[in-house]
Amino acid sequence: MRARHEREREFRRESIIEATEQLLNEKTFESITMDDIAMRSDFSKASIYQYFKNKEELIIAVFARILRTECHLIEERCLLETDPIQAMRNYIKIQFESIHRNPWSPKVIATFPFRDYHAENCLSDLYNQKKKLITGIIQRGQTEGIFIISDLDIFTNMLLSASVGFANYFSTRMSSDIQSPEIEMFISTIIKGITKGEQ
Amino acid sequence: MRARHEREREFRRESIIEATEQLLNEKTFESITMDDIAMRSDFSKASIYQYFKNKEELIIAVFARILRTECHLIEERCLLETDPIQAMRNYIKIQFESIHRNPWSPKVIATFPFRDYHAENCLSDLYNQKKKLITGIIQRGQTEGIFIISDLDIFTNMLLSASVGFANYFSTRMSSDIQSPEIEMFISTIIKGITKGEQ
Amino acid sequence: MRARHEREREFRRESIIEATEQLLNEKTFESITMDDIAMRSDFSKASIYQYFKNKEELIIAVFARILRTECHLIEERCLLETDPIQAMRNYIKIQFESIHRNPWSPKVIATFPFRDYHAENCLSDLYNQKKKLITGIIQRGQTEGIFIISDLDIFTNMLLSASVGFANYFSTRMSSDIQSPEIEMFISTIIKGITKGEQ
Amino acid sequence: MRARHEREREFRRESIIEATEQLLNEKTFESITMDDIAMRSDFSKASIYQYFKNKEELIIAVFARILRTECHLIEERCLLETDPIQAMRNYIKIQFESIHRNPWSPKVIATFPFRDYHAENCLSDLYNQKKKLITGIIQRGQTEGIFIISDLDIFTNMLLSASVGFANYFSTRMSSDIQSPEIEMFISTIIKGITKGEQ
DNA sequence: GATGAATGAGACTTCATTCAT
DNA sequence: AATGAATGAAGTCTCATTCAT
Numbered sequence A, B, C, D: 001m002r003a004r005h006e007r008e009r010e011f012r013r014e015s016i017i018e019a020t021e022q023l024l025n026e027k028t029f030e031s032i033t034m035d036d037i038a039m040r041s042d043f044s045k046a047s048i049y050q051y052f053k054n055k056e057e058l059i060i061a062v063f064a065r066i067l068r069t070e071c072h073l074i075e076e077r078c079l080l081e082t083d084p085i086q087a088m089r090n091y092i093k094i095q096f097e098s099i100h101r102n103p104w105s106p107k108v109i110a111t112f113p114f115r116d117y118h119a120e121n122c123l124s125d126l127y128n129q130k131k132k133l134i135t136g137i138i139q140r141g142q143t144e145g146i147f148i149i150s151d152l153d154i155f156t157n158m159l160l161s162a163s164v165g166f167a168n169y170f171s172t173r174m175s176s177d178i179q180s181p182e183i184e185m186f187i188s189t190i191i192k193g194i195t196k197g198e199q
Numbered sequence E: 001g002a003t004g005a006a007t008g009a010g011a012c013t014t015c016a017t018t019c020a021t
Numbered sequence F: 001a002a003t004g005a006a007t008g009a010a011g012t013c014t015c016a017t018t019c020a021t
Helices: A002-024 A034-041 A045-051 A055-079 A084-101 A105-111 A122-143 A152-173 A181-194 B002-024 B034-041 B045-051 B055-079 B084-101 B105-111 B122-143 B152-173 B181-194 C002-024 C034-041 C045-051 C055-079 C084-101 C105-111 C122-143 C152-173 C181-194 D002-024 D034-041 D045-051 D055-079 D084-101 D105-111 D122-143 D152-173 D181-194
Strands: none
Touching: A002 A034, A002 A045, A002 A055, A034 A045, A055 A084, A055 A105, A055 A122, A084 A105, A084 A122, A084 A152, A084 A181, A105 A152, A122 A152, A152 A181, A152 B152, A152 B181, A181 B152, A181 B181, B002 B034, B002 B045, B002 B055, B034 B045, B055 B084, B055 B105, B055 B122, B084 B105, B084 B122, B084 B152, B084 B181, B105 B152, B122 B152, B152 B181, C002 C034, C002 C045, C002 C055, C034 C045, C055 C084, C055 C105, C055 C122, C084 C105, C084 C122, C084 C152, C084 C181, C105 C152, C122 C152, C152 C181, C152 D152, C152 D181, C181 D152, C181 D181, D002 D034, D002 D045, D002 D055, D034 D045, D055 D084, D055 D105, D055 D122, D084 D105, D084 D122, D084 D152, D084 D181, D105 D152, D122 D152, D152 D181
């Protein structure tokens, strides 16, 4: 049957992605060579090209996986949450956890050529999906009169970028304890900043 | 006279730095070659090595210049400002302007090997100097009972990283108009988040 | 089968070594470029780096081969020889022949950084092996009361260096006829110098 | 007066030569850069080219000085000596001392392109002069019936090359004490080898 | 499908030498 | 005469990618 074939192929793709993720914890994507990936994934260099057209497609796959995971988590822990403030708290925490798991991700995104990032590859779709989820949370908060009113798109972008910015900072320089009060402080500041009135 | 020689040398160093900055608006530092820099700066490749020991020293010089400029601006527009809130607003604006001028800077910092960045080269000194200036602003705000109380260092790091994070996002994806209301919104959110009580 | 792969790889390594040896007959190792070697060995420059980590490893391999050959020859033509004088004659001849085949070898050794030569690479081992063989010959001569008595190590070094010194001289400046009477004269002088009494 | 001018120029040439000699004690001639020499000699790199046409001429000057010194010493300590054996002993000692003073000299000669060495530059003249002096010693020894009879030129070359070969070996690997018994052994062996009969 | 081998293109860096002051 | 500056030419090495088995 073709199905098993397909499943095995997918499995091998994943091993390569995982090897790459491991390596990204150790050095820049630019400085990781196909040899490194081959070594780590226990495939030959040439074999990798049977699963990914080139280095770029590989990194895209890596990020797609992360974004997909983030989306799942947001759906699970934010969309079902009735309190918008708590939903927002949860999103920020998810963002932290994600960057905590893959501290290199903001760095790599930062260097990833933008044109491609926003164009033909699946990344932009996933990225928009994630944004849409966050937008949903904000919208609910605004509708319920809890969050301040302002342009939705801008609001979302602001939250996303500030969260990622701080999480990145946090993950590279401070204790990597994800429960630390520093994070709570950031969350509170943001929540305070975006909620109406006294809170 | 020695002095003129010295001045001329410094001037040529600056041209190379400027050429590099220009190129950084077009592509990653990693993907910029010494040939590119030579071409753009109208020096021969070999000449560049008379002014910078290697590519790394060059990028360090580029960043040192940016940090120095930022420090000067903060001193001018924040330290003299008596109102802490206004001082803080000004700092965030300066950060935006800086990233607006050099949109690549967060990206490049992101890929710059961190060990070195925080160690023996002059960058760490400059970076700490900048942090100290911001800490000063916050401290004043806290002393005057305007800003919320919390660990100074964490407070500073949070502000710095969130601002850079958002400014980076802003500069690469939205209209590059520095007067846009989006920025005002970010600033307000942050200010609201860090000031005590009603405001 | 793995074995054939291995053999083929070894064969290709040898071609590169041979190309290098050829070139060494034409110019200094320092002045031979990887391009030269690539050209001569009919590999691409990059390919060479699959067989030798760098230029230094290549030269080490070249010398290892020579030393190995010398050791084999000494074993064959000296150790089996019962007459110590004849054994010694044979060694000196072997040394001449070797330098006659690879006239550049003393020159290259001369410029080769000594630390490495006497340290972690396989060369020092081979070199000591060769010395041990010569020491063996001398020792036998001394035991049998034919050679003069003196410190073994010094004796060995003297013979080695004087032979190499003269062979080098001979090969670079005189007719390269290996049968020439000049060589016979050197051999006689040395033999006369190291044998006891009348001879 | 022109004379002082000339003398000063000669003096500056000598400083550069001396700087080069110093450096040769530390690294290969090929690896010494004109910058090194400039630094060490306290001239600017460009200035050196006013005293030597190029790097090659400089190294030639270095060797010319050494050969000239050797010739002087041979004249002083060998030609005046009436006993040929003692004269020969003295020559070998001079050779040792010379190489002891400039241990790099055989190495550098070894790598020096031979064509030039034997052609238009002054080195060949000096070299021949040195050879002629040694030939003189041998000739006297033969005339007086002390040394064995054989072709003069070959005899000379053999002595020269074997002495240089061993002295080189000695200077790089053993204790650098010039009085050591090892040297005496080499000298005795050679003397024994070239003198007639019982000795 | 898997992989050992091969490589073109290109990066950084060095250095002897010349030029202009 | 002296020298800071400039550079062409060259060298070593790396890497993503393709090919042949």
